[in-house]
Amino acid sequence: MGGYLRLLRLMTAVVLGSFAAAAALADDPLVYATIQPAQIALGESAQFTITNLGDGTNAITLPVVSGLKFEIIGRTREMQIINGTMLPSSSIVMRVTPQIAGIFTIPAVTPKAQPLVLQVTAASGGTSPAQTAPRAPLPPPILSGGSIPKGVHLTDDGSAYVRLSIPKREVYVGESVPVDIEVGMRSGFVSSLNGLPKLTDDNFALNNLSHQPERAEKLINGEQFVVFTWRSLLAVVKPGTFALSAEAPLTVKIRTRPRRESALDDRFGDPFWQNLFGATVPKDINVTSPPQQLKVLELPTEGRPADFHGAIGTFSIASDVSPGKADVGDPLTLRMRITGSGNFDRVDSTMLDHVDQWKTYPPKSSFNTSDPVGFSGMKTFEQPVIASKPGAQELPGLSFSYFDPNARRYETARSTPLSVSISPSLADSLTPPPSVGSAGPGNNIYAPGLRPDHADAATATPSLVPPYLQPRFLGIPSFIVLAFAAGWAAARRRRASSVSEPVSDRSSSRAAKRVLAQMQAAARTRNAAVFFDSARTALQPLLATRWQIEPEDVTTAEVEARVGAEDDLRQLFALADESKYSGRELNATDFARWLRIVGVLLTTSRSP
């Protein structure tokens, strides 16, 4: 019962559609053109389609518009049922690319058709809202094809496929291998792509997988497919032989009726009619590409250069230095450009290090890729270098080592040495500039108000550092300070000694007076023993100091040995012994005479 109701609805739709198409066909020409979109930005393209309904005998004139480029990108041929009549339909699909901005009128393809208008706005640099708005994506190129391409393995229901494209050669550990992952989805059969494609083998990783894949439309096995293509780099981390495949998560529409019952649906176009009559349900599936064998090898150790840093690919180098002329101390930039394809993340160089008469700094690098995944491009190393001596200097050639996977050997690329002219530093020059006086006042604002030159004096100093800060000169004041310090110390010592000597004299004279007083008292009592004993006691310490002996050792024999037997001093010591033991008497004259002698002896014995 349900099947009849659906058939009735289908017939009603066909009848209504036929009436509408017939009415339209009565007014419209058999050949018509469309353009989508009608407004684009400079740098974008539009799709121009010429459709011919009928047997194709109408003459079609391809448009020629100045400023627009027309390229035929596909032709389609199909049958259409209009008002119950099956008509052949052919279309020519062209890509229209503007060379300039403006409003273009595309002439009618037939005399009865209407001309079309294409508005092209400037791509960038303006301030209008249309120019600042994000650019619309390029219209996908429409391709044609009838058979299943190589490497495409459709799912069982023919709704999708995943194709993995890898190099057919052996690869090496550390190498970056460019791969393409193509996901094809039949129009109307796949409702959504639920994630990015990935590899089924965990031993590999996809680097730089583009989030915005390339979009195209293809005819595969007579059906229209929307094809997304991701480009990426395959990172190979371990050796071995692997079966590599990719998968993508999709949501597809599954038929709910047997194929024989839906044959009519297919005849009138799958998506619309199946959805119209509720013949499909969504289902999440993982579509996998056919596995491909990939052999991974270790890098050879033989012949590995010392400066090899893991770069694998095909490279060439060039170098330059700028500026070509500089002063001593001026920084120059030495550049090394490595161009080619490979794993640029491992392309590294220390450039120059420890070069005579050059001061070198660590280089920095920048990479400009020429593809979306960073496999090809140019890596530039810039190293600041400073010349330390003037003259014609030479920077040695640079080298870069890598492994060429195609030649299967290590290669070293070398650049030629670079010559640089180095002038003496301006600040160190004491000679006048060569063009003194040649600069005219017209190009110099300083000359008019200057005071005149001075007559050159003969005196010159070897240094601008003040002499009192120079070590050689500082010796003079240092010596003067030391000399005066020594003189001052000597004078102070002399003064101190001159002050202390009268004190000693005074104390000595007081002792001498005291001894003489004792001797006078003894003389008045005519006590010769006390008289001479006092004299000897007073003289003994003085003589002991003078002769550097102990006072007890100053005896009559010692005195006689030093001064002789006839000296008054020896007689004094002898009389002292004699009067002590014999009790000798002296008269007043003798006492007076010996008093005078002892007084003299006490005075003279103090001096050395």
Next chain:
Amino acid sequence: MTARAASLLLCLLIGAVQVHADPAPGGYSAAELYNLGNSYARMGKPGMAILNYERASLLSANDPDIEANLQYVRTSAHLPGEMRGTFDRIARIASPLLLSWIGVFGLGVVGASMIAAQLSPRHRLWRGGAMLLGLSMLGLTICNGLALWPILHEGVVITAATPVRVSPVPMGDPLFTLPEGETVKISAEHESFALIETRAGRTGWVADSNLAPIVPRK
């Protein structure tokens, strides 16, 4: 002993006088530096002109021509002028060479006065006057050193729009630029870069090729 010391002092004095009196080849003279500054000014190189005027001013501080041309070039290059204070004028009343000998002489007068005071208590007034004179001469030399000390650590930017970088490497990020002829304080040095401080207090690293110290380094 005294004769030996006297002969040694005499040798030192004669040697020092010869060192500072004989014009060594390639030496500096105020007139030569002043003329060199004029030459650079006529060539339109204010940085080198100011550098040589500053150097000439070190040797002949109160030369009116040097001062006038220095201020003129500064003004013409739209650089702020420098006004010298009273202390600076007094401290730099003579050349550093002359002031060095004045200091030595003052040192000798002070020393002789101190020794005389030890030897004899007489002529106290004369000794006191001599001591004051010697200390004044010594103080003048010290003041000259204090006035010149900052200049000895200054440099002049000799290239136009000199970049001042955040670090002492050629690829260091530039902080700001200095005009040619600007005088800056050099705080430190690292390889071929100098850490400078502007009069406004901004600091950064400048390549040696862009900067010339007022007192050249050997």
